[in-house]
Amino acid sequence: MRLDYKRFSIAFIVLFGIMSVGAFCVNYYTDMYGLRDSHHKHLANLVSTKTHLYKPRLEAKASYYTIGSSRFLRINISRLADELHSHTISSAISSITSAEILFIAKQFKKNNVHLIVGLDAFSLNTQKMVQNNRFEEALHTNTLPYWTNLGDFLILIKEKITDFVFQRNTNYAFEQENKQIAPDFTFEKLEQTYFGTPPQKNYLDYFNYTIDLDEITELAKIVDSKDIFIIFPKHAMHYELFEKYGIKEQYFKAIETLVKNTKARVISFYGVNEITSQKDNFDTLGWHFKPKIGGLILDRIFQKGDYLNLPNNFGVELNASNIDSYLQAL
Template sequence: MYKKQIQKLFLLLLIFIFFIITANYLIDPYGYNSKDGKFIKNLTMFNKPNVTSARINSKGFYYLIGSSRMARVNPLLIEDITDKNTHNIKIDGATLVENLELAEKVKKEGKFFIYSFDAFSLNKSREKFKELENRSLIYKKELNRKRFFTKYFNSDISIRSIQHLIKSFKSENLLKQFDEENSRSDEFLYDLAVKNTGINNDISKANFSNYHTYSSEIIKLANLGTKNDIFIIFPKYVSFYALFSNFQDIQNKYLKAIRNLVLNTDAKVWSFYGANEITKETNNFIDNGWHFKPKVSNMIFREVFDNDESSSMKNGVLLTKDNIDDYLNTIKSNVDNLSLN
């Protein structure tokens, strides 16, 4: 009698597990199998170590690597332009070490990356932040873990699946997150930018405090890039470039890192640095010029994947070993003429 009860309980448990796995697989809130009909916030904003690992272990061609700027990039946009399966695996406030680990994992799986080469992520001083050090270890552990059964059977995806169903029942806009950010108005406040970023080095723990860049790690990252990989220097509001030029020699350090990247990679390197039609428009940015609006990513990637070299709508520059030095000299000259506010 007791044995039969145990067997029934075990059978019920198996049925329950099968039901949960099937439901999560079919709902697929994080877009492991398909991005169609998914909420943009789940595809871009919610990237936890287990989600990132699961995405890398899902079918994909391009993987979007970067910081919170990359969170403004809809993987469906890349899929629509390239017809290539794309996943967003950004990490908010990412360090180069974290993103290098992601890039190595992506390449190990025989896939390709679109990598955001952010200035603040290159600040080696950020490695000393305790929370970032611990996070890097968590990501490393997750990336090395074999993932099959738990991909669709864990509390996180189950909760997200329930939320997906509730939002769908309420007919919530799939692009609500992006639409709200695109409609926000903002202005650039010089004092706030200096205060929050630590760019003048008066804060011991901020993104640009004690700014100095990596060296061998950049070369290692560059060497991972093949002809199908892409590095992007995303745009910031134009006044940030004046700040980079005037504090801690950040601009020269960053541009040197970009030069090292270009000279040591086979990947395409696109730069939207400096004054252009995107960066000069405050309406293209939120969060005091720190993040570009999602609508800007449409402009960026249609340009990156546009093969028409004669197009007059170019805001970015495809950097090569032949043009990198002339480009950097032009950038320095143009930025010198920018106002700090």
């Protein structure tokens, strides 16, 4: 039997058209990445770092945006939106640089939105081995709206089937990460990984550590009183290394510069306490806190849950009056 290529081509085009229309409708209606609403979505999707999402996220003009490193992947964006009483979108990106933070903050502020900015010592290092401004590249790349993306459509269908079969909720990924047991690590292991000679490949976050205080000052001044800066926590062993290798002095100067030049709230979770001293609160090498700690961070910021029983130095609101004494105490 001869294959009728004309009919086959027509059938293929019709089928592709039907799938495309179906994908558009399903993607738009379900809004899996939370461009229109942050509720009843997979938390992992709300903080997805897929490059093609950054441009539509900016164009969505939500009331609040998060900016920061992959630590924001451990913050419940849906809950954050509830606490802020506003639509909130994540724009976190792994291994973010200070230049990327400043660039995307400026873009968002053009839309008169508010920001939750997370800061880490490594992200402020201007010598970090990231060659390009990934936000700038994403915003200048012409891509079709994700509503038309067949790949996202198939991912969504798979998620729905998996959730139904295994009776999973939208918090499943967070709950699983809390249960994970990271390989044990020691001070010597951290030191060799991040500060060895040379540091291990892919761990060059503190190499030639340098902070641009002018960049920090500019970031501090473009925000307003409804914005929030979060100084994220790390395992306590990292703080010992910061002091030993001169990171602490520069990082503290950056925090001081930020606080003395901004109208935004600045809340610091830096410091040694029973939370940052527990290895089970972090993943491999004490690098990321687990989602359960992300929940405690929100408890402190919004004075919810069991926040009164948290360590006194876990979430200190900083201002021009207390910044000097706070840093001296550390």
